[in-house]
Structures are given as structure tokens and as C-alpha cells.
Amino acid sequence: MTDLYLVRHGETEWSANGRHTSVTDLELTENGIRQAESLRGHLDPASFQLVLSSPRRRAVQTAELVGFTGGHAPELTADLVEWSYGDYEGLTSDQIHESDPGWTIFTHPTPGGETADQVAERLDRVIERVRDSGVERAICFAHGHSLRALTVRWLGLDLRWAGSFPLETARISILGEEKGEPSLERWNS
Numbered sequence: 001m002t003d004l005y006l007v008r009h010g011e012t013e014w015s016a017n018g019r020h021t022s023v024t025d026l027e028l029t030e031n032g033i034r035q036a037e038s039l040r041g042h043l044d045p046a047s048f049q050l051v052l053s054s055p056r057r058r059a060v061q062t063a064e065l066v067g068f069t070g071g072h073a074p075e076l077t078a079d080l081v082e083w084s085y086g087d088y089e090g091l092t093s094d095q096i097h098e099s100d101p102g103w104t105i106f107t108h109p110t111p112g113g114e115t116a117d118q119v120a121e122r123l124d125r126v127i128e129r130v131r132d133s134g135v136e137r138a139i140c141f142a143h144g145h146s147l148r149a150l151t152v153r154w155l156g157l158d159l160r161w162a163g164s165f166p167l168e169t170a171r172i173s174i175l176g177e178e179k180g181e182p183s184l185e186r187w188n189s
Contacts (some may be wrong), residue, residue: 004130006173006174009059010029018092020090024089040065040066043067050137051139052141053080053142054143086111088110107160116160167187174189
């Protein structure tokens with residue numbers, strides 16, 4: 001089985017403020033740039049045979065700052081974009097809870113946004129592509145909630161469990177296998 005490395009993009013203005021960001025195409029903050037640059041040297045672009053990224057600027061910029069450029073630049077795929085927050089785009093969880101107490105992206109519907117089934121379908125395509133690739137190592141540059149959802153799908157769990165996997169900006173996680181079963185090898189490194 002392929003080892004799948006996951007990299008959440010560096011900090012943006014909205015991630016620093018806890019605002020839900022899906023379709024809004026933000027760049028990294030100065031701190032986000034420093035975070036992404038700090039990953040350089042921890043990931044050797046030449047050691048990955050499949051490199052994928054969300055097309056959002058924050059993910060692409062993170063990949064570039066880590067060193068995935070030129071012949072190692074990621075292939076962009078819309079299947080890795082962030083979970084669409086619909087009417088909740090740009091709001092914090094506290095703001096959302098004023099009208100929708102207890103809401104989480106993983107357990108409640110999102111007005112005007114994607115359903116859990118839609119997100120699972122596109123992330124399952126990423127997983128299938130990685131598993132069918134036959135490569136030793138693959139890497140995905142993407143977003144907090146989409147990578148958490150991808151992780152639980154990799155593990156064969158329901159999306160509601162993704163809330164149990166907090167993921168910080170500019171962190172590396174690794175999915176793989178243990179005794180022939182999908183596993184979580186490293187998280188938030």
C-alpha cells in the first residue's frame with residue numbers, strides 16, 4: 001500500500017481568526033509563509049511519485065514554499081478542495097452556533113454547502129487514485145476539514161469521526177497500512 005502524506009496549508013488570515021474558508025481563495029499570511037517554509041527539508045520532493053494539490057492558492061503556495069516546484073509541482077485536483085461551507089463561508093463556529101447550536105461540519109447539514117456524501121464521494125476518488133497508483137509515496141496539499149475527512153475515509157470510518165482529528169496549519173500527517181489494514185502512521189507532525 002502507498003504511504004500517503006498529507007500537508008495542510010499554512011496560515012491564512014481567516015484560519016488565524018477561526019473563519020470557515022472554502023471557496024474564498026486566500027493567500028498565506030506572513031506567518032503562514034514562515035510555517036510552510038519550515039517544512040522545507042522535512043519533505044524531499046524527489047521521493048514522491050504522485051503529488052496532488054487543491055487548486056486553491058493557499059494549498060498551491062504551501063506546496064511551492066515546501067519545494068514542490070518545476071518537475072515536482074503538484075497536479076491540481078478539485079477533489080481536494082475544502083468542504084464547501086455554503087452560507088457559513090467566512091463565519092466562525094461561534095457565529096454559526098448563534099443560529100445553529102451544536103453545528104459541526106462533520107455532523108450537521110450546511111445550508112448552501114456540500115453534503116457529507118458529496119465530500120466523501122470526491123475524497124474517495126482521491127483515495128482510489130492513490131491506492132491504484134502503485135507508487136510507494138504520494139502527497140496531498142489541501143485543507144483542514146477536507147484532509148480530516150480524507151483521513152477517516154482512508155481508515156474506513158464515517159465522516160462524523162473526522163472531528164476527532166484536529167489538524168493544525170502547515171503540519172504533516174502520514175497515512176499507510178499496518179498488517180494489511182489502513183492506518184494512521186503520524187498526525188500533526
